[in-house]
Amino acid sequence: MRSHLSRALAVSCILCLLCSITVQSATGPNVQREQLVQRIRRSMLWRWITQRPVGATCRDNSECITNYCAIQDTTAQCSLQTFSE
DSSP states (O other), X not given: OHHHHHHHXXXXXXXXXXXXXXXXXXXXXXXXXXXXXXXXXXXXXXXXXXXXXXTOBOSSGGGBTTXXXXXXXXXXXXXXXXXXX
C-alpha cells in the first residue's frame, strides 16, 4: 500500500513539473503592457448602447453619441457644437 502511495506521489510530481515547464515555454517574449494595443470588437448595438449622451464626461470622440468630445475649462464633455478657444 505504501509503495502505491509513493508511486502515485512521484507520478503527480512529474506531471506538475511537466505542466509548469509547458506553461513557461508557451508564454511569448516579454512585452510591456503599454506596447500592446488591443482593440475590442463590438457589435453596432453594443456601441450604440454604451455611447454617452450630450453633457456626459468623455475622454475620446468615439465615446460620445455625437462623436464630438469638447474640452471646456478643465473637463471634457460630449457636445453638439464646436467651442472656439
